[in-house]
Amino acid sequence: MAKADILVRLINTLTKAEKRYFRLHSSLQRGSKDYVKLFDLLERHSYKNATAVKKAFHEQYPRISFEVCSKYLYKVIMDCLLYLHLQHNDTARLTSGLLKTDILFQKSLYEEGYRQLRKIQETARTSEKQELLLWALKQEMQVLQQLNFPYLPEKSLLKKQQYLQGVLQDIGQQLQHTALYEQLRYQWLYKGAVRTAGQKEALNHLVERERQTAGKTQEAIRTHLMFQAHYALITGYYETALQHFRTLNNMLETRGHLNTVAPIDHLQVLEGMLDSLRSTRRYRELSVFLEKVRQFKSDAPYLDVMTQRLVFIYELASHIDSGNFAAALALQKKQAPALLKKIHLLDVSQQAEIYLYLSLVHLGNEDINSAHENLEIVLQQSALYSNLPIFRTFKLIHLLLHYELGNYEYIRYETRAFRRHLHADNKRSFLLEKTIIKFLRNERLFTISTRPSNLWKKMSSNFDKIKEDKYEMQLLKLFDFSAWIEAKLKRKPLGKILREKYEAELADASSQLP
Template identity: 35%
Template sequence: MKRVDSVISLIYSLSKAEKKHFSLLVVKDRDEKDYLVIYDIITKSKQPNGNTIKEEFYKRRPNGSFEVSIQYLYEKLTDALLILRKKKDICYDLFNNLCKARMLYERSLFEECFEILSDTIEQAQYYENNEVLIIALKLELEYLLRLNFPGMTEKELFHKHFMQNEALKKIRKITEQSSLHNLLKYRLAHIGSIRTAQQKQDMNDLMVNELYIAASSETEGNFELTRNHKLFQANYLMMTGNYKAALNSYKELDLLFEKNQQFWSNPPIYYLSVLEGVLSSLRFVGNYEEMPYFLEKLKKLITTTSFEFKVNATCLLFQYELFPSLDKGNFLECTKLMNLYHEPLYDKEVWLSPIRKSELLLYTTLIHIGNQDYKAAKKHISNAIIDHNIKYLPLMRTIRLVRLIVYYEMQEYDLIRHESRSISRGLSSSKEQSFKTEHLILWFLNKKNLPILRNERELFWEKLTPEIEHLFDDKFENQLLRIFDFTAWIESKILKKNLTETLQQHINAKKL
């Protein structure tokens, strides 16, 4: 990212309080410095970009240096934001204390130095920040060594070495545990949900290794070890399609986080992951009634965090407020909800992570399909495909299939044939990574000469029904159908039924 783009992103992420703080910091420079000219241009531009900002800058400051000024503005903004983080994020405070201790020691203020280090060690232990604890203990021992351990007993020295070794052991266990969790999440993102028994066996190997680490660690009483262990279990259960067990694991995690709020990261990305897991599990088991309780918790996170985190959390909130209506085919309610989120979400979609943005465009497309607004559906699904950041991820195949559905509705059959061949090649080259549902959708989209008479269509659907029912009985296939019930769309096309009515019938059938 170019420096000017970074500055634009930083400025647009500032809250009102942060903008006020920055203005107070630079008040003495106002109307004098070139960097403030750039700041003024960006804040007053509706859709700023690097080129227009540079052109406007040279109109106001013909003899100025844009590159120097933009770099200086970047440094001023980051310094201002770092100042604001003090007393708001314990991690910043602890590292700041370490820097203070070093400075005080260098100026021979030994008593003040050890006082700060002692306080830092105590806080690092309380917040279970083993990395800071290791550095603080190392500095303390190094300074004590230089001073020949003044007023210190051998027992006290032994205790400090013991604390160091215990912190190192915990870091090693957490690192081993995190590496397995990272591998699990990587496979989910780049390979997708489990589709075959062999893939499940590969995941079982990860589970066995993680259980071994958890069993050999004193997870009880250590928040990070317990959190990582339960997160791994919950994610594993989700990937294997055991949604009820996953729901219980996520609820246990929610209780763990609620009881240990002092250990939340800032922004609370781990707790956001837990809430997403709970809501996802509730959706998959069809328990929409419990969702509002956890959605309220999600709303509280959105009011207290950074701008980028807030936008991504808002997208998550929108999705899970949307799903009860989308799953039931209530597209009118879906449209009303989209309108409510136009300003807080759709206007800020540039801040979304690539995956979250693609999910938003995918579900927006499905809403437009339900409303039979195929022109809008084509626009949104095409925007999702443009993003090269998810080009090779499993979600892209689903997005491409939905685009084929839009082509089908718009009767663009030549495009369907061309795109289907490309998708089919991808599926055939990785059969272990494909769903039967994907092949079914492609087969139907390329099906020629559907029966015309109603009784013939009903007979055609009747012959297809056993295969459809088998998909719903397969927990691996359910991992794709949980995104959207594509079989309901196929049924609505064959029987010429309303999609809303078909989705509602499928939901009612699941309850029986």
């Protein structure tokens, strides 16, 4: 990416506080400030690319070099951001402190250098920043060696070396532990939930290794809980996942913990809570945590759009699950335009999720053309999205829309290819997809003598098996395909069927209360 393109994106992501500091910093500088003119231009207008920016700049300031201004502006902005980062980030402050002690040692100011180094070591130790602690310990040993170990007994030297080795071992164990969680999260994001016993078995070795490498530091405890929570999500144990995410959230909301955790990590915990609450049909508690997401404060544009996405997705999900498609459409009209303007800041999986929910809202409101348009945004870029777990849901919803339009020949053609990807050697695998395809391929369902209500009784037995199977029920989290088939067979609106199921679940939950 060209430096000018990076500059455009960088300025678009600056917060109000960062812009304010840039202007304060530039106002204190002397001499020519042509770079501020370029900043003003980029702040006031939106440009597609660097070529458009360069053209507009030359039109307004023909005697000023765009290349020189853009390079210098980038440097000044980065210097300003670095300064602000040093004021608000503990890791950055400790790193800066280590660089300063190195300068003090180079200037032979050993006493002051040692004083600051000891302070940094203690802060790094208490805040569990092991990599910085290792750096500080190595810096101390290097200086001691250069000074020929002044006034240092051999036992003290050996003790320092042993402590340094212990820190190094702790870092190695921590990296192994984090690597296992990263592998599991990658599975969750790009391979999806476990759908067969064989897939679960393949994950078991990760679980055992994670137990063996988990440490006792606060960071290790958080990583362990995140691992266990995501493992429970992947394998369909939503109550267990909810317990782990609840523990994590309580831990993070304890005074002192939020300062040691990146905001994106806290947001991931909140998203895990929302996912678990929806999966366990706890909508009242879900609304409480949605309010927590709304109150999530961050100046970073990516985190801002992440919070918008979570509120939008889970508010829509609550309306869809309860069959209130009119409220879902009203919410979509209100929130979707602002979210879609920033959708490029999200990863492809999150973008696909938004388009899927937009399509589901239109499906529930019987606006098949609009539902199809939102699906096509993803389906037409299959090379970008086809490896995502959510893509299978797109394909199934796409078939549902063609069924609504009466395109049965197209359905027969598409389902041939779809069925080849299912595991024919395991009758219990992918029962949901097989049940849906069997229904979609029978376009003469209403012309036979069997009453639709009897047909639903016969087909609902399959869905009862699906709901009892932790592997099969995973796909029903995004959309209740059984409700759509029931609506077709009973010739009722989808919203009414979902509402009946929703009220029955609420009544059942109330009856189980003590």
